[in-house]
Amino acid sequence: MAGSKKPARRNAFQPTRKFQGLEKYPEVERALLEQFNALKNDLASMLRQPDVTGLKTRDYFAHEEEVVRCAPGSDGMTLLLPRPRPENRGNVIVVLLESVELNNLVVQVVGGTINGQSSLTFSTVGRHELQCDGIDDWWEGFGATGATGPTGATGATGAAGATGPTGATGATGATGATGASATLEVLESGVSKSTTISALDFHGPRVTVTGNEAEISTLSQRTADTVTGTHDPYTIPAAIKHGDTLDLTLSGATTFRGLDAASYPAGFEFRLRVGTSNGFTLTIKNSFNNNSADLNLPLSLDMSLGEDAGVFVQRQSTRWAVIERGGVGATGPTGATGATGATGATGATGATGAGGVNYQAQLEIYDDFTAS
Numbered sequence: 001m002a003g004s005k006k007p008a009r010r011n012a013f014q015p016t017r018k019f020q021g022l023e024k025y026p027e028v029e030r031a032l033l034e035q036f037n038a039l040k041n042d043l044a045s046m047l048r049q050p051d052v053t054g055l056k057t058r059d060y061f062a063h064e065e066e067v068v069r070c071a072p073g074s075d076g077m078t079l080l081l082p083r084p085r086p087e088n089r090g091n092v093i094v095v096l097l098e099s100v101e102l103n104n105l106v107v108q109v110v111g112g113t114i115n116g117q118s119s120l121t122f123s124t125v126g127r128h129e130l131q132c133d134g135i136d137d138w139w140e141g142f143g144a145t146g147a148t149g150p151t152g153a154t155g156a157t158g159a160a161g162a163t164g165p166t167g168a169t170g171a172t173g174a175t176g177a178t179g180a181s182a183t184l185e186v187l188e189s190g191v192s193k194s195t196t197i198s199a200l201d202f203h204g205p206r207v208t209v210t211g212n213e214a215e216i217s218t219l220s221q222r223t224a225d226t227v228t229g230t231h232d233p234y235t236i237p238a239a240i241k242h243g244d245t246l247d248l249t250l251s252g253a254t255t256f257r258g259l260d261a262a263s264y265p266a267g268f269e270f271r272l273r274v275g276t277s278n279g280f281t282l283t284i285k286n287s288f289n290n291n292s293a294d295l296n297l298p299l300s301l302d303m304s305l306g307e308d309a310g311v312f313v314q315r316q317s318t319r320w321a322v323i324e325r326g327g328v329g330a331t332g333p334t335g336a337t338g339a340t341g342a343t344g345a346t347g348a349t350g351a352t353g354a355g356g357v358n359y360q361a362q363l364e365i366y367d368d369f370t371a372s
Contacts, residue, residue, distance in 0.1 A: 105123075
């Protein structure tokens with residue numbers, strides 16, 4: 001591959017090999033050299049400036065802590081990253097993709113993977129930061145936005161650029177459909193006025209129109225959907241508005257590989273909940289396409305939701321973000337034993353028995369004690 005020769009590093013660390021005057025004390029000199037060179041290496045790392053290449057248009061082999069400027073030519077371009085190993089764990093390579101007019105940029109790793117895949121294609125102009133895990137992979141880094149750094153000094157004003165040619169007039173767009181409208185009656189100083197309300201189908205509050213009256217509600221609504229199988233990605237029902245709850249019924253094992261991002265602006269959010277699982281599980285994972293349907297989940301992590309469990313999802317500028325997750329709480333403790341009931345009332349006296357037989361016996365005693 002062209003350009004595969006690894007360039008020499010700037011600011012390379014050169015260890016000190018001897019201390020003058022300590023030749024007679026080799027053990028002391030060796031211990032001092034180890035400590036001194038470790039300190040010198042740390043200082044060199046803090047002061048090291050990244051290497052910035054010239055503009056690359058053909059295949060190129062990058063090295064650690066390098067900033068590579070790229071504009072793939074008509075023959076295509078592959079950027080090859082170094083083999084992951086313990087020595088380059090945490091090292092970063094920054095790719096400045098300045099043009100994709102002729103081709104996209106393909107990134108591969110010597111003896112390893114990138115984002116867990118054999119190759120990665122960049123098709124968007126901008127800055128891409130790649131970091132080595134020191135084992136077998138380079139990762140395109142993303143995460144929470146750091147705090148804003150201090151404002152840099154104002155740079156010198158650049159020369160005025162040449163005026164570009166006037167672009168051709170674009171084609172006339174199709175006429176949009178007439179939006180729904182209603183009349184809102186407003187009383188001002190006892191005088192009735194009418195105002196037209198249009199574009200009622202917006203993300204957020206809903207407007208219910210009855211006759212010439214309009215009621216605006218900001219309460220969220222539930223929208224039900226029955227799903228099963230693999231959705232790549234899952235298409236959100238059109239009825240879902242900002243702040244609503246999507247209540248799912250699972251008719252089989254279900255997997256969402258990302259969420260469809262069409263027409264949803266940054267900041268749009270809703271709750272995704274498994275209302276009825278029927279004994280099945282909903283699995284949420286990334287689509288592995290590095291596109292706008294992905295979630296902010298590591299590629300190796302799947303999220304499983306059972307009955308009455310859900311997540312709060314928000315649209316970011318380039319992907320979906322899982323903000324929080326909820327589920328069924330633990331079973332509460334057993335309640336205390338109830339008090340003993342009061343003694344029951346005394347039963348009524350039983351009725352007099354009927355059909356008895358009277359019996360009388362007589363015993364006579366004689367002088368000879370013979371009973372008769």
